[in-house]
Amino acid sequence: MIQVRALTKSIDTGTRRVEILKGIDLEIPRGQFAAIMGPSGSGKSTLLGLLAGLDTPTSGQVILDGEDITHLGEDDMALLRGRKIGFVFQSYHLISTLTAEENVLLPMELAGAEAGGRERARELLERVGLGGRSDHYPVQLSGGEQQRVALARAFALRPPILLADEPTGNLDSTTGGAVLELLLALNREQGTTMVLVTHEQSLAESADRRIVLHDGLVVSQ
Numbered sequence: 001m002i003q004v005r006a007l008t009k010s011i012d013t014g015t016r017r018v019e020i021l022k023g024i025d026l027e028i029p030r031g032q033f034a035a036i037m038g039p040s041g042s043g044k045s046t047l048l049g050l051l052a053g054l055d056t057p058t059s060g061q062v063i064l065d066g067e068d069i070t071h072l073g074e075d076d077m078a079l080l081r082g083r084k085i086g087f088v089f090q091s092y093h094l095i096s097t098l099t100a101e102e103n104v105l106l107p108m109e110l111a112g113a114e115a116g117g118r119e120r121a122r123e124l125l126e127r128v129g130l131g132g133r134s135d136h137y138p139v140q141l142s143g144g145e146q147q148r149v150a151l152a153r154a155f156a157l158r159p160p161i162l163l164a165d166e167p168t169g170n171l172d173s174t175t176g177g178a179v180l181e182l183l184l185a186l187n188r189e190q191g192t193t194m195v196l197v198t199h200e201q202s203l204a205e206s207a208d209r210r211i212v213l214h215d216g217l218v219v220s221q
Contacts, residue, residue: 002028002051002161002193007060009046020046022216031191035204038213044197045165047213051195052087052163053077064161082111086154088164092146094138100125100149101134107156124152127182129175144171151179155186162186164196168203180206
């Protein structure tokens with residue numbers, strides 16, 4: 001379960017203090033597929049980053065499976081992410097010196113789960129339509145292909161929680177549909193809790209729940 005309690009996030013621009021999140025309360029049960037929607041600047045990506053422990057809130061709490069991550073140190077947070085969270089960034093964050101297969105394999109190597117790792121990496125790349133591109137480096141892949149490698153990497157360790165920022169935003173409709181099927185399969189087969197920021201109506205309609213933000217507040221769910 002993901003619990004968010006009275007979560008706020010503000011930044012100081014030097015001339016004024018800007019409130020990005022203004023007191024968010026949420027509970028996302030284990031196994032739920034939740035889509036976060038809202039206009040640009042509503043706080044969607046900020047909320048996702050706080051759920052992943054990539055940023056620290058100004059106040060409030062984020063609790064993952066009963067563990068308060070709000071004030072965890074960097075090392076402890078990195079260990080927790082390795083155990084529990086897959087994250088898909090909008091800007092991919094692939095390692096340029098590694099092939100597509102090696103990028104997908106990396107989290108398994110870091111977690112010491114190398115047995116069968118290459119087969120798992122190849123299977124995931126096949127499922128996102130990149131079976132023939134596994135030996136290509138990021139510079140040799142289009143933006144949409146890099147996004148699919150990032151998705152495959154996020155699935156590598158079968159995380160209990162998957163967080164994704166616009167996972168189909170750079171994909172054509174056919175590829176986006178295939179990625180949606182993969183996300184739904186992960187949710188159904190493994191009971192993965194998924195929280196996705198999206199502008200895609202088809203993706204949102206496939207979710208169990210739609211959470212709409214506006215000006216840093218939840219306005220419907």
